[in-house]
Amino acid sequence: QKEVEQNSGPLSVPEGAIASLNCTYSDRGSQSFFWYRQYSGKSPELIMFIYSNGDKEDGRFTAQLNKASQYVSLLIRDSQPSDSATYLCAVMLEYGNKLVFGAGTILRVKS
């Protein structure tokens, strides 16, 4: 079992819709969770981080964390074509300062 799993997609949504990206992780002791966006040919860019169970909102983005289910999600409201990218879920392992990345989900927003 991979430490961080994501559906590779592509996930296609129409412009203005809500995009829902999901991630599961195996290290039950993990405390820090991150979503990075990566455009083709570019480096990963931090979008959000979340430490506590529940929701965290930042503009059009909402991160959701459920530690009991070992599940993290990212919602993008009012999706725009510029949101088209690969979204990487990353989990900080309980021991050591190591960030483990999922394989990423490709999101395509169609205008």
Added chain:
Amino acid sequence: DAGVIQSPRHEVTEMGQEVTLRCKPISGHDYLFWYRQTMMRGLELLIYFNNNVPIDDSGMPEDRFSAKMPNASFSTLKIQPSEPRDSAVYFCASSEQDTDTQYFGPGTRLTVL
């Protein structure tokens, strides 16, 4: 702030040659990370440093890979000898002491022929 700086941005070399990748972390950041990204394996942590000291190099693929951090503002990742399977994008990232948030450099695209 200039962000994490990496050089070169692109490197094309022949099998067997030595390759050196360079990284300057964000000023004041205590942690430095080297990652490799390929289509097959995704983004993998190779090694990380805290206050210039290597902490975990368990991700380094083999002895052909080595990394150093002689001071707080400079790190190198060296591959000697290089092989075609080393072709990938290599990222450097840095973070502050009391946060888990890592900031990535632009990456070096390495092609070994």
